[in-house]
Amino acid sequence: MAEMDLFADERAADLAEADKLRREIRHNEYLYYVLDAPEITDAEYDRMMVRLRELEARYPDSIPADSPTQRVGGRASSQFTEVRHLEPLLSLGNVFSAEELRAFDERVRSGLPAGSKVEYVMEPKIDGLACSLIYENGKLVRAATRGDGVVGENVTANVRTIRSIPLTLKVPEGEAVPELLDVRGEVYMPRQAFMRLNEQRAERGESEFANPRNAAAGSLRQLDPQVTASRSLSFFAYYLVGEGAQPKHSESLALLARYGFKVSENYKVVENIDEAIKYIGDFNELRQGLSYDTDGAVIKVNDVYQQRILGATGKDPRWATAYKYPPEQAETTLED
Numbered sequence: 344m345a346e347m348d349l350f351a352d353e354r355a356a357d358l359a360e361a362d363k364l365r366r367e368i369r370h371n372e373y374l375y376y377v378l379d380a381p382e383i384t385d386a387e388y389d390r391m392m393v394r395l396r397e398l399e400a401r402y403p404d405s406i407p408a409d410s411p412t413q414r415v416g417g418r419a420s421s422q423f424t425e426v427r428h429l430e431p432l433l434s435l436g437n438v439f440s441a442e443e444l445r446a447f448d449e450r451v452r453s454g455l456p457a458g459s460k461v462e463y464v465m466e467p468k469i470d471g472l473a474c475s476l477i478y479e480n481g482k483l484v485r486a487a488t489r490g491d492g493v494v495g496e497n498v499t500a501n502v503r504t505i506r507s508i509p510l511t512l513k514v515p516e517g518e519a520v521p522e523l524l525d526v527r528g529e530v531y532m533p534r535q536a537f538m539r540l541n542e543q544r545a546e547r548g549e550s551e552f553a554n555p556r557n558a559a560a561g562s563l564r565q566l567d568p569q570v571t572a573s574r575s576l577s578f579f580a581y582y583l584v585g586e587g588a589q590p591k592h593s594e595s596l597a598l599l600a601r602y603g604f605k606v607s608e609n610y611k612v613v614e615n616i617d618e619a620i621k622y623i624g625d626f627n628e629l630r631q632g633l634s635y636d637t638d639g640a641v642i643k644v645n646d647v648y649q650q651r652i653l654g655a656t657g658k659d660p661r662w663a664t665a666y667k668y669p670p671e672q673a674e675t676t677l678e679d
């Protein structure tokens with residue numbers, strides 16, 4: 344009897360330690376992968392992971408699915424299954440000039456009751472691939488690519504390996520956990536990771552990826568999650584559907600950041616189309632220095648009620664569009 348108690352005490356102490364480690368590791372992953380502001384060294388992080396794995400190995404029945412050790416799970420599958428999106432994943436129309444932006448603004452205002460005040464949110468257009476993440480009661484349960492917008496591919500096992508994506512939402516204590524959340528955003532590969540990957544591939548005599556976008560797509564569509572895990576993918580959240588969506592898009596972005604997602608630090612709420620055009624000029628300077636590729640800026644009507652009035656034409660919303668920068672051109676000098 345006394346011996347039984349001793350085991351029970353030891354088990355309780357181990358489980359408590361494991362729980363504490365999981366919280367610490369999650370917090371440090373958030374600092375590192377989402378905020379880009381680590382507070383501990385890689386060696387300290389590795390030590391915590393080793394200890395956690397050791398404790399979890401003792402009690403394999405008590406490992407929660409959202410443990411930091413459980414990101415790469417399951418085995419390679421032979422194909423991706425199809426999933427129907429809760430709401431279609433829309434695409435975006437394109438504009439290429441200030442005139443076209445003004446025309447977009449005219450169309451928006453003519454689609455709304457006369458005299459409506461229209462605020463816009465300006466965001467970087469991240470060059471990756473769209474993904475929908477479904478959270479039920481705060482847990483990531485499914486991730487899907489866009490596919491044809493209505494039906495996508497189930498890439499949950501691969502998306503779980505992306506460490507800037509929370510497996511459980513960071514909901515502050517005392518706050519309600521949303522029952523259902525559909526978080527949309529872009530899976531992308533940072534420039535540095537892309538260059539490193541191509542170097543490795545060249546060394547091995549494998550074909551190189553043409554750009555970070557292709558590398559991200561190729562990495563996400565791997566049948567073996569182990570491969571995806573080795574590819575340093577990241578994710579920017581830029582749209583919220585479902586129960587948690589806020590009346591203003593900018594508020595949804597702020598909420599996504601609070602839930603632990605990476606949200607671009609370069610988004611801006613503007614009061615009119617002149618300010619939007621100014622943002623596009625300013626951001627063109629800024630974007631060269633970013634650690635990831637952008638191919639434009641996205642302009643979105645901030646008020647979700649106005650978004651609903653405007654609706655969509657085919658696959659493009661009437662309340663948002665993408666401004667595309669001219670493709671970068673390398674300058675060549677003709678010597679002779």
Ligand code: IVH
Binds near residue numbers: 435469470471582663
């Ligand atoms: S919003 C209805 N915001 O660009 C909302 N899309 O060319 C539709 N993209 O399919 C998407 N950055 O994959 C939105 N800040 C951003 C984006 C963004 C990149 C991608 C997305 C979209 C494609 C359209």
